[in-house]
Amino acid sequence: MAKPLQVEVYNPNGKYRVVSTKPMPGTRWINLLIEQDCRLEICTQKKTILSVEDIISLIGDKCDGVIGQLTEDWGEKLFSALSRAGGKAFSNMAVGYNNVDVNAANKYGVAVGNTPGVLTETTAELAASLSLSAARRIVEADEFMRAGLYDGWLPHLFVGNLLKGQTVGVIGAGRIGSAYARMMVISRCLVHLTYGQFLKANGEQPVTWKRASTMEEVLREADVGPVIDEVALVEHLKVNPMFRVGLDVFEDEPYMKPGLAEMKNAIVVPHIASASKWTREGMATLAALNVLGKIKGYPIWSDPNHVEPFLNENATPPAACPSIVNAKALGLPVSKL
Amino acid sequence: MAKPLQVEVYNPNGKYRVVSTKPMPGTRWINLLIEQDCRLEICTQKKTILSVEDIISLIGDKCDGVIGQLTEDWGEKLFSALSRAGGKAFSNMAVGYNNVDVNAANKYGVAVGNTPGVLTETTAELAASLSLSAARRIVEADEFMRAGLYDGWLPHLFVGNLLKGQTVGVIGAGRIGSAYARMMVISRCLVHLTYGQFLKANGEQPVTWKRASTMEEVLREADVGPVIDEVALVEHLKVNPMFRVGLDVFEDEPYMKPGLAEMKNAIVVPHIASASKWTREGMATLAALNVLGKIKGYPIWSDPNHVEPFLNENATPPAACPSIVNAKALGLPVSKL
Structure with missing residues (x-):
């Protein structure tokens, strides 16, 4: 059996198990998840791009949501594994999602989040x-x-x-x-x-x-x-x-x-267009709130390009998913906030 | 005796002998000088900073004007050498002139040009x-x-x-x-x-x-x-x-x-603030026209920060020195152009 990947666990007794395939900038996204009763596992393995098998092992038997990266291949295998583990929430930490097979996500009823509005x-x-x-x-x-x-x-x-x-x-x-x-x-x-x-x-x-x-x-x-x-x-x-x-x-x-x-x-330069502290921390926050919102059954924010209310560090974010690209296909309701 | 410095000679039969201690960007400054009957000698020696002795040897027995650089020590020795060679015109290829002892230049009646307006x-x-x-x-x-x-x-x-x-x-x-x-x-x-x-x-x-x-x-x-x-x-x-x-x-x-x-x-970065093609060619042109203007007895341009007429490549430049810092001390007249 392969050696398990290194993970850092936050709030081990949380009700919802959320996995982030990578450490992400800032700490607000971590706090937002653990305050809402999530057990958060962040993969800290020193490996730039995780394979499908790596991520399947991270998902394990019970997983409510995953925050992933655009370098990962999110298709049939991963969405079926996530679905088997009881998870219906995924978010890329990116605006783009050409690493995601949205049809496969639809098939398993998994929401696919992305992070526009801060780049x-x-x-x-x-x-x-x-x-x-x-x-x-x-x-x-x-x-x-x-x-x-x-x-x-x-x-x-x-x-x-x-x-x-x-x-x-x-x-x-x-x-x-x-x-x-x-x-x-x-x-x-x-x-x-x-x-x-x-x-x-x-x-x-x-x-x-x-x-x-x-x-x-x-x-x-x-x-x-x-x-x-x-x-x-x-x-x-x-x-x-x-x-x-x-x-x-x-x-x-x-x-x-x-x-x-x-x-x-x-x-x-190595694909650093979005690499400012403000933007990357914002992307991490939005990705975490996409996953959290789907787990909590929140509706979808009406304008994914205007997400300031989610980024205000001195306020509780709205009870909504900031941006879910397959909301319509999954029939998810739009927030009236 | 020291080996002579390498020079490139333009228009060898020109009436006025002008020395540039360095090659400068562009060709317009060269053409402006040779069209006005100057013999131009450009020092091409591979030596970043010329010494006072180097420049004295470039000045020689007969020299009407010198275009110099802010890395060179223009004081008593060089202005007396230039004056002995019959020269009354010097220009830095720079706005600043803290490499120039203006009092020494005044003593020998040498005009000191600089190149504002293009940086x-x-x-x-x-x-x-x-x-x-x-x-x-x-x-x-x-x-x-x-x-x-x-x-x-x-x-x-x-x-x-x-x-x-x-x-x-x-x-x-x-x-x-x-x-x-x-x-x-x-x-x-x-x-x-x-x-x-x-x-x-x-x-x-x-x-x-x-x-x-x-x-x-x-x-x-x-x-x-x-x-x-x-x-x-x-x-x-x-x-x-x-x-x-x-x-x-x-x-x-x-x-x-x-x-x-x-x-x-x-x-x-190595002091490249003024290192654009437009600016450096402009500085070379202004430095050459300072020296040429003094040789020809032209008056001084009234506003050294507005030198567009000297930079128009499709027109003959005004008959004036663009910027002479010790014009007042030398009693040089101001242009009415």
Whole structure:
């Protein structure tokens, strides 16, 4: 038999058993669960991505709800295991849920939560940060300085680009793209906002353009996954040393295509767009409240993008699930709060 | 006898001999000089900082003007050498001129040029870039990604800080500080602008606060040199891993105090605040036109902070020196253009 995964247990005598597959930032989400009579088990195993078998062993014989991660494969096997253990509540700690087979969840009557409403500004600020860092060559300049290579001011040292007066393009100008655009406009950049329909009407084609058939498809694909032809990008960076790029997601994540890691004119960060303390603690809180709300039989919050009442640390959160993506399929009632 | 320094010569038969102690970005400044009958010699020696003796050898027996750098020691020795060679024109390729002994220049009747009017936005954008990069840990995140350590999304990976709603302090809110403040305000930060007088009235003391006696002293010291107690900063960074800093200048430049290069929560760049292509090419043009204008006997431009007419690449620049800091002492006339 495999060695059991390490877990940390909070409130061992709680009535409802809730599992979090990962430690999450902050402590409020933990307190909210244990105050409502949950026994919380947090998997602390040093393993970046848990397998389906790992999670089945965490679920065990009796489990009321699970908070999971977008790196995990939530399909038939896990939802049937959760259902057998008596659980009807799951939440991703993420807005996206392309790691979740929602049809399988529907089949077993398991609610699938996600965490919109707290990522917009944090993600837009990362985009602005990458734009400015790439323009001013911050990473290579820091490496040079840190290595002790700086021996005096020189007219040609790390000359980058002024953004003022330049044109910025935003492909996919939803909430995040628009927030980013606002930041760049005020730096006196001209901004071209492009929606899918705008592109189509103008006959322009982004590299991997295709028409999405539903808004859900757009949401599932937005910003994540193979938007850029990374092999072509590496070639372009090699041939055009003055072309600079900042990337937060990758075609074969967590891997980069060969050559990208060697390019000085690329800044590459490991999918940290939502990695601010405020956002990540908010995501943890919303994921915990999705699971708790389903366990308690609470209705669904009417607007998942306006979740401020759940985030106020000085008040009891509303008796509702902040965001359940398959609420309609499961016939869950909408909150009147 | 020492080996002569390497130089590149343009327009060898030009009437006026002008020396640039360093190659500078762009080509317009070169063309402007050779079109006006200058023989231009650019020192291309691979030596970051030229010594006084190096520059004396570049000046030689006959020299009409020199474009120098803020890393060079322009005092009695160099101005007397330039004067002996028949030269009355010098320009720093910089706004600051604390490397220049203006009294010595006055004594030999040498005009001292500088290059304001093109640095504000580029410098403010670097400050914004450092603020955002530090908040979102761009350099350490890039190093982690590039080293191949990323093996999947994790809730705690490189969690930084959202700037929206935070308070930003700007000590020294002149042109650059105000431009930076405008950028940060629009990211929905609150900004506290502080002038020296404001600080004094409130009884607050910046670390190395002292009252400047003249505006010239403020200009010479602004942003450069020992503003921060770097040893204390290193201690603070060690004790407070969540405290983050971005630095472009250093107490003992080009050196950092021990320990700073090892701090993950510091971003350090080698004095690149003005390092955008537009600004550096503009600085080169203004420095060349200061020297050319003095050689030609042109008057002094009336507002050194509004130099757009000199930067228009499609027009002949005005017949004036863009900015001569000792114009009054030398009794040079002001342009009526």
